[in-house]
Amino acid sequence: IESTQEGKWRGTVEARFVYVFVLGILFSGTKDLLRSQIITADAKLKSRGLWEIYSGLVLLVSLLFRAHNLPVLCCGLLIQTLMARFIWKKLHYDAAQTTIMHYWFGQAFFYFQGNSNNIGTVDISVGFVGLESYIEAPAIFLTALSTYAGPLLWACHLVCYLSSERER
Numbered sequence: 001i002e003s004t005q006e007g008k009w010r011g012t013v014e015a016r017f018v019y020v021f022v023l024g025i026l027f028s029g030t031k032d033l034l035r036s037q038i039i040t041a042d043a044k045l046k047s048r049g050l051w052e053i054y055s056g057l058v059l060l061v062s063l064l065f066r067a068h069n070l071p072v073l074c075c076g077l078l079i080q081t082l083m084a085r086f087i088w089k090k091l092h093y094d095a096a097q098t099t100i101m102h103y104w105f106g107q108a109f110f111y112f113q114g115n116s117n118n119i120g121t122v123d124i125s126v127g128f129v130g131l132e133s134y135i136e137a138p139a140i141f142l143t144a145l146s147t148y149a150g151p152l153l154w155a156c157h158l159v160c161y162l163s164s165e166r167e168r
Contacts, residue, residue: 031049115147
C-alpha cells in the first residue's frame with residue numbers, strides 16, 4: 001500500500017490488482033467466446049464466455065463506482081436476475097420484448113447513477129482510480145465506462161441472456 005505525504009492511503013496498488021484480475025477474467029471470457037466461434041460451434045461455451053465478460057465488467061464497474069452508487073449497482077444486478085428468472089422466462093417473452101425492456105432499464109440506470117443531460121454531472125475522478133498521474137487514454141476510458149455503466153451492463157446482460165436462451 002502506498003501512502004502520500006499526508007499519510008493517507010491511496011489504494012493504487014489494490015486497484016491495479018483488481019485491474020489485473022478483471023483483465024484475466026475478460027481474457028478468459030474472450031478466449032472461450034472465440035474458441036466457441038472458431039474451433040467448435042458450442043453454444044454452451046459461447047454462453048459461458050459471454051457471462052465471464054459480463055462478470056468482468058461488473059467487477060470493473062464496482063471498482064470505479066463511488067460508495068453511494070454501489071447500492072444502485074447491486075439493485076440493478078438484482079433486478080436483472082429477478083426479471084430474467086421470474087418475468088422473461090416465465091411469461092415467455094420474445095427477443096424483441098426483452099430487448100425493449102433491457103434498453104429501458106439501461107436508460108433508467110444511467111439516470112439512477114446520478115447522471116443527467118448536463119456535462120457537469122460526469123464524475124471525472126473515477127478516471128484516475130489506480131493511476132498515480134494523468135494518463136489520457138485510461139482516464140478517458142474509465143470515465144466513459146463509469147458514466148455509461150448502466151446502459152452498458154444492461155446491453156451486455158441482454159446479449160448474455162439471449163445467447164443462453166437456446167430455444168429463442
